[in-house]
Amino acid sequence: GQQVMQIPQYQHVQEGEDFTTYCNSSTTLSNIQWYKQRPGGHPVFLIQLVKSGEVKKQKRLTFQFGEAKKNSSLHITATQTTDVGTYFCAGYVDNFGNEKLTFGTGTRLTIIP
């Protein structure tokens, strides 16, 4: 079955440093979504990318969808303590009528003040 892997599994960064998590799918994705889960909380939808090579920005966060639509990345510039949490990518397999996302394995980000 389809697998969506994320690396790294854990990342500890000094506050102010940049952070990047990578998402790789074994199959082509029709779109890619990103979620953030704060410690003790539930996942919250951040953004969706649909087009090959698409890049979107939300303040300090930059999201990219690969040309082959099989990988994606999330880059955070100058991390802050509020960025702490686990970041999940998720995608629909590129076939019509698929009603469920496949979530990545997640990257847990901790910030050293």
Added chain:
Amino acid sequence: SQTIHQWPATLVQPVGSPLSLECTVEGTSNPNLYWYRQAAGRGLQLLFYSVGIGQISSEVPQNLSASRPQDRQFILSSKKLLLSDSGFYLCAWSVYGYGYTFGSGTRLTVV
């Protein structure tokens, strides 16, 4: 606006006892509904999803079951809980092609 309600927030149940977790959605019609489980520090495991009343797809064959008696109500059940059923249970809704909205979750501890 759309909202999703999930309760209870925490639950401690003895092994062998039954379970019923309820999730309701407001402000949307015919949503896709999902039950996920998350072990501590781990990823999201899809348990069940439903695209309509009475339509349930099971992803993980276990001692859990799900039902959708009404369009915006999704129930997760078990007749006899196991220790391995402990975890963080999350309900979510979506429309195909859009982001999922998760409920606040239920932390279940089976003792």
